[in-house]
Amino acid sequence: MGSLLLVLVLVTCFVGLSAWQVDRAQHKNDAVDAADVEEIEPFNEVMEAQAPMPGILADQRVSLSGHWLPDNQVVVPGRVLDGDKGYWVVTMFAPDGARLGAPAGADADDKTIAIPVLRGFTTDEQTAMESRAAQGPVEMKAQIGPVEGPKPGNSLPEGQVRTVSTSQLINLFPDLLTYSGFLIPESASGEAASIATDGLEYVPPTTTREEGGFDLQSAGYAIEWLIFAVMALYMWWQLLRDDFVRRRLGSDSDTQDPASPVEYVVVKSAGRSSIDPEVMSGLTGLPAHRHGAKKPRSRRGRSADGADSTNATPTEGN
Structure with a gap:
């Protein structure tokens, strides 16, 4: 009963963990939804220069003001917009x-x-390389995008890089301090807005976060916890069954007296292919023929007192 109680506690824990994983599978994006990235936040309240950007800030909408640094600009080839391959123009702000x-x-x-x-x-x-931002104040609403990993661009012309990597930009512009992210503008106003101007097309912000849905990984963990619960019950049943069999055969080692010698019975002699039926009969208490021995034949025609009726002579009257 003690082992059964322990197994029931384990099964309860395993089922609870399975339910928790199912809940995670159904609500994997609760943290993202709670962040409310659609709400526009002041840029300086959510971003700090020279500091890692938390992943929760990806796609966060922000508002800010400032001015362009037209000479601090890079061109990123290999970008696609509406199926057309071309170049991004990225300017420091x-x-x-x-x-x-x-x-x-x-x-x-x-x-x-x-x-x-x-x-x-x-x-x-050529348009990408010659395009420049205007001088003057700018007010902007934008979406924060996570920076990309650096890639070697030795084969590219001067002023071009393969990714928007702040680690590379710092090397290109040593007089600047930058952020662990970049901005994709939604709108800009002011005399120097410079978004989608000077021969450039507007690039709409995109969502980098995972969409909602059912998390298959958490669902797999939920199934594993249920398997553990079934295994715990099965192991308990096997232990109970083995204990019952030992007690029935009288070979339960837990009831042996340590002071009493243990007797061993050899039920199969060396060199023999079968167990002696007489030995098995002594162990089990069943007749020897139940273990493979020949069944003894009964004698027919014997009287109740043991006399052979075939030798009896009828008595005739005198």
């Missing part, structure tokens, strides 16, 4: 009131804090 998230050294005060901004797309390489 200095936000007003930018904050540093980590110490950047004694010379940080001499550097400008800026973030890469996707100004537009074009299929013409």
Whole structure:
């Protein structure tokens, strides 16, 4: 009963863990929904320069103001818009009131804090290389995109890079401090808006987060926990069955007296292919013929007192 109680506790835990995994599978994007990335937040309240960007900020909409740094610009080839292959034009943008998230050294005060901004797309390489942002104040609403991993671009012309990687941009523009992310504008206003201008097409923001749905990985874990529960019950049943069989055969080692010698019976002699029926009969208490021996034949024609009726002579009267 004690082992049964323990198994029931384990089964309850396993079933509870399975239910928890099912709940996770159905609500895998609760944290994303709770973040409410559709709500526009002030840029300087959610982003800090020289600091890692939490993944929860991907696709977050922000508002900011500042000005362009037209000379600090890169062109990214191999991009696609509406099925056309072309180039991104990415220009550094200095936000007003930018904050540093980590110490950047004694010379940080001499550097400008800026973030890469996707100004537009074009299929013409010359247009991309010659396009420049205007000087002046800009107000912008944009979506935060996660930076891409760096890729070697030694074969590219000067001013072109393969990815929007802040680690590469810092090497290209050593006088700047930047962020672990870039901006995809939704709209811009001001005398120097410069979004989708000067021969560039507008690039709409895209969603980088996973869509909602049923998480197959969590569902698989839920099934595994149920299998563990069934295995626990099966193992308990097997132990109970084995214990019952031992007790029935009288070979339960737990009831043996340690002071009493243990007797061993050899039921099969060396060199023989079968067990002696007489030995098995002594062990089980069943007749020897039940273990393979020949069944003894009964004698016919014997009287109740044991006399052979065939030798009896009829008595005749005198």
